[in-house]
Structure formats: structure tokens, C-alpha cells
Amino acid sequence: MRVHPRSHRGVRALTPSVALGREGDAVVAVSLDEGAVRERVADAADGRGLAAWVSQREARDRPRWVWSDTASWYPRLLEHGVRVERCDDLRLRHRILHHAVTSDAPAHPWDAAPLDAEPAAAPALFEVAPRADESALDDLAATVAEWRAQQELGARAIDPGRMRLLLAAESAGALVAAEMRAAGIPWDARRHDELLTAALGARRAGGLPVRMDEAAAQVREALGDPRASLDSPPKLLRALRSVGVFVDSTSKWELRQHDHPVVAPLLEYKRMARLLAANGWGWLDEWVHEGRFRPVYIPGGVVTGRWASSGGGALQIPRSLREAVRADPGWRIVSADVAQLEPRVLAAMARDERMARAAAGADLYEGVVASGAVSTRAEAKSAVLGAMYGATQGDAGRLVPRLRKVFPDAMELVDAAARTGEDGGVVRTWLGRTSPAPEEAWRQLQSEASGAEASAALVAGARRTARDRGRFTRNFIVQGSAAEWSLAWLADLRLRLTALGAVSEGEAAAASGPAFARRPHLAFFLHDEVLVHTPEAYAEDVATAIRAAADSAGRLLFGEFPIDFPLDVHIERSAAK
Template sequence: MTRVRLSRLPGERVQVSEDGTTHEVALADLPGYVGEREPDDPRWVWDDTARWYPPLLAAGVRVARCHDLRLSRRLLARAPAVDPSLLGGDEAELWDRLRPATVTEPVLFSGHDALDHLRADVEDARQLAAIDASLEATRLRLLVAAESAGALAAAEMTHAGVPWRVDVHEALLTERLGPRPPRGARPRLLAECADDVRRLLDTPGLNPDSRPELLAALRRAGIEVTDIRASTLRAVDHPVVEPLLRYKSLAHLFSTNGWAWIDEWVRDGRFRAVYQPAGSATGRWSSNGGGALSFPVQVRSAAVADEGWVLVVADVAQLEPRVLAGMSGDRALARAARGADLYQGMVEAGAVATRQDAKLGLLGAMYGATSGESGRMVAGLTRRYPQAFGLVEEAARAGERGQVVRTLLGRGSPALGGSWDESPDAPPTDLDDLDRRRRSFGRFTRNFVVQGTGAEWALCWIADLRNRLWRLGGEGPLDERPHLVFFLHDEVVVHAPAGLADAVAAEVAEAASTAGRLLFRELPVDFPLNVSVVRSYADAGKPGT
């Protein structure tokens, strides 16, 4: 496959490097150039998909494949199977400083800083050499391809957006909160709820949004609590509990998905979240805006397909336990995973007495339960599924020793004492503190290997699916064909013409099977999907628990 490397140049020019030749293209002509070359099925190589792809999509140009140098460098720098010295050289320090673009409008250049003019051809050659020199080259190639495809999908989902009925959303807000208030004021029903709290606590000046003020008022009323979590308040017998819980719920709706949210994130009938692929250490995505990865149930009724279109919603049941079966090569657990309910499969195999026992045991193994009922189930199931339970246990022990662990395709965990919790660590104060940190890091690495491999399966799923949907949709642009509009770890939402709903559902399922075969060739593992075809996202069936 031809690799076409694009580098930004001063003066609104783009350097194009291909097969040892180099030429320049005017920035204004880039969409036309890419559109002309795309039928040749090249792999576009650029520093950051979030910088290059949105302007192409805005011009009506969609690409099938790319290599995202920023994401891939981050992967390779942490991969245990890669020699980090091979990533050094010209501009290496600048590449390490490169951060994901956060602009939401299609802007290619952000100035004349050196970070805007990195040589894609030099870095691409460096990364390919590092992969070729690795004993895990085949897996790493799949990993960087999937990661890069995920970046394309993320940009496409922001471009297309989730179909959103502002009138439905505003009616919901008015019903629950009252009419839209002036800026800086509480809606009427929320304000009335706050007044109820103040009256029942006999504190006229109370700001119920202030945790210290609220705790002090509760204590003056004889309510001794250390926090104001809903679970804590529900255990309290006092008339203020009901209006206080109602206030917290309404205040959360107002602040996170109220009228200001609509103004910022919905335009042209679309909710346009900004995704950050590999936003967490495990490779799971995060969101740079809009709260897409915590899509609240209370406003899902506003996500409504266009007239004549539907939402095809699909989620995989019990993703991480199935991934654990595949990556560990545990055939007994893989047999239990055949069918829709892995936990029930464990019961039918005679491993446990109840589905709840199976769930407690598997989740306990992946999250490090050592005591109580979950710990007891882990001990019993370890004998039944030694490879699966042994894999996560060894990952935990490695973490406690301060070692780096890796996913199936080779993503490496951050190191103990580095930024494994995404924040700098202070030096340990004593040996007990160091021991606590090692145990905590062991719990992290125990889950990292499974959650990270689950993220790799999901990347392979959407990488294949986005191209299947493109081929399914005829000749129109991206948003006139079936297209992805939402992705959350183990769930996808496709916006599709109603007449293609069955075909889309079949492609979603086939892409899931293909992802399983890509990752677990020697041990086929089922990845059954819950699929709903609905007009409103609120009507979609929920995954099994």
C-alpha cells in the first residue's frame, strides 16, 4: 500500500512525500488532491488526524486509511517490545511534545510554531523502522493501524454529529426545571427546590451548591454525615432528604445538559462531541467536550433520527470477560462465552452455582477482590479457569514489582512512579506508603491488560465497521450514507436510512466477529451483540449486566 506523507509548510503549502519523491501542494488545493488520490487506496500519513481530517471532511472528502504519527509515537514509546532509542533523532523532542488538536472548527494551521511544521516523512520512516525491528512487529502494525482508524472515526463522528432535536430537549428542560432563566439565575423549579431545602434546614441564606455550607447546615439540623452523596443521604431519616436529592438531580441536569450545553454543543440539528482517541492510559477514549462518554439517560430522548432514518444501536455483552478468555487462551472460559450470556455459560458448565457467583468471581479477578464473597469466588474459579485468572494475577504481581505490563497487541502500561494515574506522583513518605502504592499499581496493571485489550478489540470493530458502512451507502457523502455517530467503549450508534437498517445491523455484527478473529485467531471467542433499531436513542435496549 502506498504511503503518502503530508507535512505542513509555511506559506499555506503542504509537502507531499511518496516513494522517495517530494512535491508541494497549495493548502487550498489539498482537498482536491486527496480526493483525486483516494481511489488509489493510499495510506495518508500525517502528524495528527484531528488537525488534518476535519478540513477534508468539511470539503466533502473522506479517506479510508491513515497513519496518525502522534498517536502511533505515543504507543511505540511505551510499547515494551519497541527499542525506544529507534524513536530518537531529528525533531524527536518536538514530536514528544505534540499534543492532540482541540479545535472544533476545521482549521489546519495554528501559527508558525515549529510544532506546526514537523516532517511527517522523517518521523514515519523512524516509526516503521522501530516496528520492523520489534519481535512483535505484526501485532504492533495492527495496533497502530487500528489506533489511526479510530482517529478517523472520531473526526467523522464529530463532523456528522448525533441527530438532535433541540425542541425535545428544551421541552424536557422546561418540564423539569421551568422556563429558561436569565444568565446566572436558577430556573424556577430548581429555585423552588432550593427554597424547600433552606426552609427545612432553617438556613435562609444557604447556597445548596456549596458542599461546606450544606454539610454545616445538615449538622446544625442534627444530621451527622461526612459527605452529601445520594447513597449517604438516602440512609438519613429527615424531611430534607427528598427535596435535597431532587435538587441535586435537577442541578446536575441544569449544569451539565441545560440550555448552555445546547448553545455550545448543538448546531444544525446535531450534537457534535469532540472525542479524544486513546485519552486514557488503557487506550480507551475520552471526550474533549460535550460529555459524549457520559451520555446522560435523562436527555437521550432528544437524540432522534432524521425523518426516514433510524438509529442502529449495538453493544457487546460482557466485553472484558470475553476478552480475558481470548487473550489468555483459556478454552474452558471461551466455551462458557459461547452465546449471549457468559456468566450463565459458566453456570451451565458447572463452574458456579449461580450467575451472580460467576459475575462476582470474574469481576473480582479483573479488579482485584481479595475478601468477602467476591474474593471467595475468585479462589474457587481460579482452579476452574487457571489460564484466565492466572493472567490477571500475574499482571498484578508484575505491577507490584514495579514492572510494565502490556496488552495483547503490545500497548504498554505507564510505569510505577510515573503517570499511571495521569498525574505526577509525589515521592513515597515511608516503606508502608511505598507498599500501598505498589499494591495500588498492581490493581491498575491487573485491570490494564484486560481493559486495554478490550479497547483494542473495540478499535478493530469500529475500524472495520466505518469502511463497511461507507461501502453500503451508495455514492453520496459521509452524512448521506449510513455512518457512525457515537462510540462508547463497547457500544456504537449508526445513523442510517430506514431501508438499510437490517443491512447495517448485519454489518455491525460481522465487524464484531472480524475484530474477534483479528485478535484471537487461535481461539475463536463469541462477541454477541444487543442490537436495537429505533428512532430515539432513549428507546434502545440496554446491555446485560
């Protein structure tokens, strides 16, 4: 695979790298390409002075900025309308390199979570490391030393070219995340209120919204208990069992297995309760100000490389509220999402030409049907997702073996990743991000189960945890590689939007801040979807840029392999679906 450090339309391939850091109360820069050429930039607290110096150097040299953490440095520049083209985010790069090249390395301050991230209590796929002392990482000497150490580690990667591309994409993603937070998602608070009122009923001080209260009353009537607690799962389960609805949980799937008058109003109540808790009026008051929702994005917050968020729930905006995402007057929302991104990435990784032919066009699942592997689109979707997530039971488990006959290369890739995981090994994404090694408790269980005196229960438990890990590694390579494609898409699109320039006439999107008030900019990203907020005059150009960036990302990662990444692109006043 060819790797181009700077391949975007005529940009010089070689540019200087400039490290920013602190020395005492001052911000100091050092040229990493010309020896220890130091320059005092500004007082550490002088954001305007820092922005002015960076702006001048960016215009003159267009360097690669090397800093400890984009989330710490870049917002200070954006606040004054200054953007940079590229950077090395050492914190993000460190975590990738040290897991990929020195997997047994002890914990280090550079492994810290980003600014604003909170320690996670979730399982492995969503784990974020604890924060470290930011001031220690901002020290200029520490920054330069870490950058040099990373240069050496990158050269030791299994494929240094792919690793360089991954590190550049991850750092570009950090710039995008900071810019999206600065610009915010254009949000119509009045429309949000109208949607909530329509869904939940009128808001009432000190009580439930009207429709939600009515649903609660219907549930209690069906339970024959006017005081039944609907928000305590243990109490609700006891109440359900008392009327003959024997369930182990209150999940939608379990409740729908029962024909009882309580089921329909209870499901409706639970739906409304989720909306009220996650994105109700309390959320609106806390997160939407001056026409913008500014969530906290965490690039690389998931071990596969997917993004996470630590504030506002940006990655879980319900479709019912998407209409509240509304462009400013004279502006438009250009939305785009990729059809079946992960299966397409799997076909390209495996070089499975038959699966690539099935993916040609808008709907990969219809292509799977046409291949003869299954009979219906629903079966195709179940089989493909089952292959990527390791399904062994139900319809998916029954259908997955058919894919092995029709798409043997793609299936062998994920099957091999699963075997590696079951054996305690690590797997890598297309560009080289490494899956976490199993914990010592897992290894101990596997060791004990292999002993001659191991009980049947111990052996069964070890096999179950091995299969669980195999399902994780099977999905890791696909989800992680799809995240890499998305980062390449974002990075290329960001440059194309910048190249469009700014409008000189028409209404400015003042709430988007000085860096974006007159130019098209990324406003939202979710795995395989982007929203761009753009002056109306640029809307068609933005749509073209989105498609071109997707094509470029496919070629950058997978060369000339014939795989399509079709987009569903819309230009609207809102992001409604």
C-alpha cells in the first residue's frame, strides 16, 4: 500500500514539524527538523498571543504541529479564529504505538484519557484510561522526547507505512473533534421542545409529562396496582409476575413474547422514559445554548478506534429529534452516510472479489441474495452481521455457514481472527491498531482448565470465555478497520471543505465561532455518517466533496481493489430522517 504523507492536491510532501510546549509560564516552540531552534511564543495564559503566532507560522510554513494533546491546545486557537492544517497528537499516537509495538509496556502518563474525558466503568470495548497530570505532558522537553521516541517506535511497527497513515489519521481526527465542538451542531431549541411535547405530552413542573403520565396510569391499571413502581426494575418485575407475565427482564424483546394488556402501555411508557431521561427538557437546558449543541467527543475512545463521547450523548441522538438539528438562515445541512460500511471493509481487507461484486451498487445485502448464498435480504443482513459478530445460534448461526461457501476469503479472515482470540493472541486492524491482550485472570482460567484434574464446569467456563474473546477479536478487525476508513474520509473531507473557502456575502453563522462563521464545516460525525453545516451557495460543492473524499479514502486504504463505498447524500434545512 502506498502512503503519501501529504497527498491532497498539490500540497508539498515535506514540511517542517514544530513542537509546542511550556517552559515555566511561557509557551515555547522548537523546530524538530532544524535542530534545537527555540522561540518564545507567548505567555502560557495569553491565548491571543499564541493564536497570533501560530497563525503567522501556519500561513508562512504550513508546518505539522506537534503537541501533547489536541484537546488541550487547539481550542485556544479556534477561540481566536485560527485553524491548523495538520498535527501530531502525541497522546493519541502514544497509545496506538505502545500497544502495537511494545504490548507489554507498563502504564505511562502518555496513556492518559483526553481532556474532558471521564474514567469509564464500562467493559473492554468502551474502556477509556484514567487521566494524567496535564501540566507534565505539556512540558516542552517531555513533548520533544516523546515525539523522538515515537519516531523510533513507528519504524519498528510491522508495517511502518500503514502505521504512519494510522497515526496521521488519528491526529487529523483529533483536529476534527475539536473543530466540531467549537462550531457546535446547529440546534433549534424551540423545535426540540415541540418534538418533546408531541412525543411526551405537555411539560409539567414537578410531575411527568401528560402523555407519559397517562401511559403510566394504563400500566398500573393493567397491573391492578395504583401504586406500582414503574422505574424500579425489581419492583416492576414482581408486579408483572403477579399478573402472570413471567419475564426475567423488562426488555422489549421479552415483553413482546407475552399477550397481556400491560405490555403495550408499558413499552410505550419505557420508550417515553428513555427519551425524557436522555434528551428531555433537562438535557435541552443543560446542553443547548445560543443555538448550538456542543458535545464532548473522544477520538479513539473505544479500543477499536471508534469515537466515544463523555458529555451530551452526541453518539446517541435519537432519530425522533434529528429534526431539531436545523441549519442557520441562509445555510444548509448536507448529510451523508455509508451503506453497510463494515461488510464492505471486510471484503476489501480479505480481497474477496466475489463479496466485492455483491457490494457493487447501493445495497450489499441484495448483492448477497443475488450471489445465491441466501434467499432474502433479511437473511443476508442476518448472515453478514452474524459472520462479523460470531453468531452461532438462531437464524444468524444457521445462515453463516452458507457464507463460507460463497465468500470463503472474507469468512476465513474473520474466522482466523476468532481463532487467534480464542488462543489468547492479539489481532490487528488494516492499518495496525492492536487489540488488547487478554487479562491475567483469563489466562489463568484457560491454564487451569487444561489441567488433567479440571472439572467439567471449569472446562465449560474456559471454553465459553475463549469463545467470547474470539467473538471480540473477530469483530475488532472489522470494526477497527472501518473506523480507519472513516478517519481517512473525515481527514480528506476536512481539507476539501477548507479549500472551498469562505463566503463574503450572506448571513454568517455567528454561533459557529470566528473560525467557521462563513465557511462550510463538519458539524457531526457518527461512525459512518457526517453532517456538514454550509452556506447555501456551497451546498452542492459540499455534496461533491463528501463523495470525492469517500472515494479517496477507499483508494488510500485499499488501493485499486474494486470495492464501492456508496453514500446517501441529502441537502436539507434539517437533519431529519
